[in-house]
Amino acid sequence: MNIINRSEIVKILRDLNLTRLIEEGFVSYSNKNAIVPPIGELHFKKPPGDVHIKYGYIIGNSYYVIKIASGFWENHKIGLPNGQGMMLIFCQNTGQPKALLLDDAHLTDIRTAIAGQICAKLFTNKINSIGVIGTGLQARLQVKYLSQITDCRKVFVWGRNKKKMKLYKDDMANVGFEVKCTALIEEVALKCNFIITTTASDKPLLMKNQILKGTHINAIGSDALGKRELGPGLIHKADLVITDSLEQCQHRGEISCAIKDGNFSIHQVKELGQVLSGKQKGRESDEQITIADLTGVAVQDIQIATAVYKKYLEV
Amino acid sequence: MNIINRSEIVKILRDLNLTRLIEEGFVSYSNKNAIVPPIGELHFKKPPGDVHIKYGYIIGNSYYVIKIASGFWENHKIGLPNGQGMMLIFCQNTGQPKALLLDDAHLTDIRTAIAGQICAKLFTNKINSIGVIGTGLQARLQVKYLSQITDCRKVFVWGRNKKKMKLYKDDMANVGFEVKCTALIEEVALKCNFIITTTASDKPLLMKNQILKGTHINAIGSDALGKRELGPGLIHKADLVITDSLEQCQHRGEISCAIKDGNFSIHQVKELGQVLSGKQKGRESDEQITIADLTGVAVQDIQIATAVYKKYLEV
Numbered sequence: 001m002n003i004i005n006r007s008e009i010v011k012i013l014r015d016l017n018l019t020r021l022i023e024e025g026f027v028s029y030s031n032k033n034a035i036v037p038p039i040g041e042l043h044f045k046k047p048p049g050d051v052h053i054k055y056g057y058i059i060g061n062s063y064y065v066i067k068i069a070s071g072f073w074e075n076h077k078i079g080l081p082n083g084q085g086m087m088l089i090f091c092q093n094t095g096q097p098k099a100l101l102l103d104d105a106h107l108t109d110i111r112t113a114i115a116g117q118i119c120a121k122l123f124t125n126k127i128n129s130i131g132v133i134g135t136g137l138q139a140r141l142q143v144k145y146l147s148q149i150t151d152c153r154k155v156f157v158w159g160r161n162k163k164k165m166k167l168y169k170d171d172m173a174n175v176g177f178e179v180k181c182t183a184l185i186e187e188v189a190l191k192c193n194f195i196i197t198t199t200a201s202d203k204p205l206l207m208k209n210q211i212l213k214g215t216h217i218n219a220i221g222s223d224a225l226g227k228r229e230l231g232p233g234l235i236h237k238a239d240l241v242i243t244d245s246l247e248q249c250q251h252r253g254e255i256s257c258a259i260k261d262g263n264f265s266i267h268q269v270k271e272l273g274q275v276l277s278g279k280q281k282g283r284e285s286d287e288q289i290t291i292a293d294l295t296g297v298a299v300q301d302i303q304i305a306t307a308v309y310k311k312y313l314e315v
Numbered sequence: 316m317n318i319i320n321r322s323e324i325v326k327i328l329r330d331l332n333l334t335r336l337i338e339e340g341f342v343s344y345s346n347k348n349a350i351v352p353p354i355g356e357l358h359f360k361k362p363p364g365d366v367h368i369k370y371g372y373i374i375g376n377s378y379y380v381i382k383i384a385s386g387f388w389e390n391h392k393i394g395l396p397n398g399q400g401m402m403l404i405f406c407q408n409t410g411q412p413k414a415l416l417l418d419d420a421h422l423t424d425i426r427t428a429i430a431g432q433i434c435a436k437l438f439t440n441k442i443n444s445i446g447v448i449g450t451g452l453q454a455r456l457q458v459k460y461l462s463q464i465t466d467c468r469k470v471f472v473w474g475r476n477k478k479k480m481k482l483y484k485d486d487m488a489n490v491g492f493e494v495k496c497t498a499l500i501e502e503v504a505l506k507c508n509f510i511i512t513t514t515a516s517d518k519p520l521l522m523k524n525q526i527l528k529g530t531h532i533n534a535i536g537s538d539a540l541g542k543r544e545l546g547p548g549l550i551h552k553a554d555l556v557i558t559d560s561l562e563q564c565q566h567r568g569e570i571s572c573a574i575k576d577g578n579f580s581i582h583q584v585k586e587l588g589q590v591l592s593g594k595q596k597g598r599e600s601d602e603q604i605t606i607a608d609l610t611g612v613a614v615q616d617i618q619i620a621t622a623v624y625k626k627y628l629e630v
Contacts, residue, residue: 037356068412
């Protein structure tokens, strides 16, 4: 069994073009060619923490993948990262363990950013400004990964903490983005026809009446029960609602909140892989409001882990 | 993160007294002091294989444990063991990975044998002869672990394959047991007041009318959907039916078969931890027929993995 640590993984990632692989993963998933059981969960109270086990395989591929990821929300108080993560790779023909990727959740961060990039490419109009709600790691990665699909380098960012906004602005300037900070979420909505929500908020931030025609939203932050970034009626108002997993979005994320609010049904939602394969339509006019609600599917983990391991074997 | 391989684990096990720890695990589980979510499963068709993810923790302990075990039933054709397994240990306070136990399923074999030993000690009359259905690894381990709780060294074994029976007889002679082989299951039932079933059979082997008064049965082999060793009505006939997990036995193992057969309800079953803690009665007379249906609970994995890791840290 190969133990591959984070620094090796970061090196390997430089030589990989993952977008196509993640797209293929979504298509396999929507075509029912991927086996992805419900997420395994463990919850802790003192101190508070959550563990997620995501696992599965694409039929006919060489490996199956099990990802173990955790968030322990008070870790930073003792100088540890809140998030932890690793992926395990096993042979589909024999069950033999092949590799342990000690990526410290880095691969999850990357595959999440790539899913955002895929949706941005598919569903946005020509981007005039990029709106970002939140100032954390995904607020950075989601924007960085846009470089490959848009020339737009203007960002409006909103965050609760002024210092963190300033830090965000400086960090993003270093990778070529011109960031304006704002204390008003409505300014983000007014100025940007593409908005990315990336907070761990448990209360709605972006409201229905703030969103202009032609806007696309990538809702990234709400990936578990109790998290919510979009206000009541916003999902209802959208002309197109996309999810990475029809199964999963009924139980977590923005769509599950909209269903609970009432007058919204899972039948109004399209799955990303279906749009990627051309079986469902995406945006149909410049006027449409579109929302992609991404809670993260094991098929992304399967694809990125497999790609890293195959590259590792080549080197 | 510590990587601990099988040979190190085998060495560490020599210095551990696990019975008490596994008993405490069952008690914690029955007292709802252990968090054990439903087993995660992956199934493969070509070649056929199953993966089980068992995980959880005891509230207030230091670690949580995730076990990944698989059976790929054609591995032996290419010279590999059918079963694979590993356990991962994480900190309950931070989520940090602490150890990977590359035990190749050895710890599962041991904790399964110890659960059998615990039930034998609790529920058998004075053992006159040990009956064993099956000639595999658990047929050996279950009997070996009886040395500590009975003076009886007489075994009647039944298996489909004569060569394997002979091999079993020789192996068990080396550890002090006098084994008689028989081609008739009814002979096992007639001669032995304690019977252990350890096959992967999908059809009943031990029948209701064969079982004499005063017999205790440890049903070990049937741990997944589709497996069954006890004939229709045998569970119904028993005066006492025990399970390691009331939750789990409704979906897998002999009790789930009895419930499907009809006229048997989960309310007629007692949980092992409740008997161990004295909250429920065990055998009440020498005449009673008692059956323990063990499908294996993550709390056993939690206890054995934690014990091995703590000992590893001491050394």
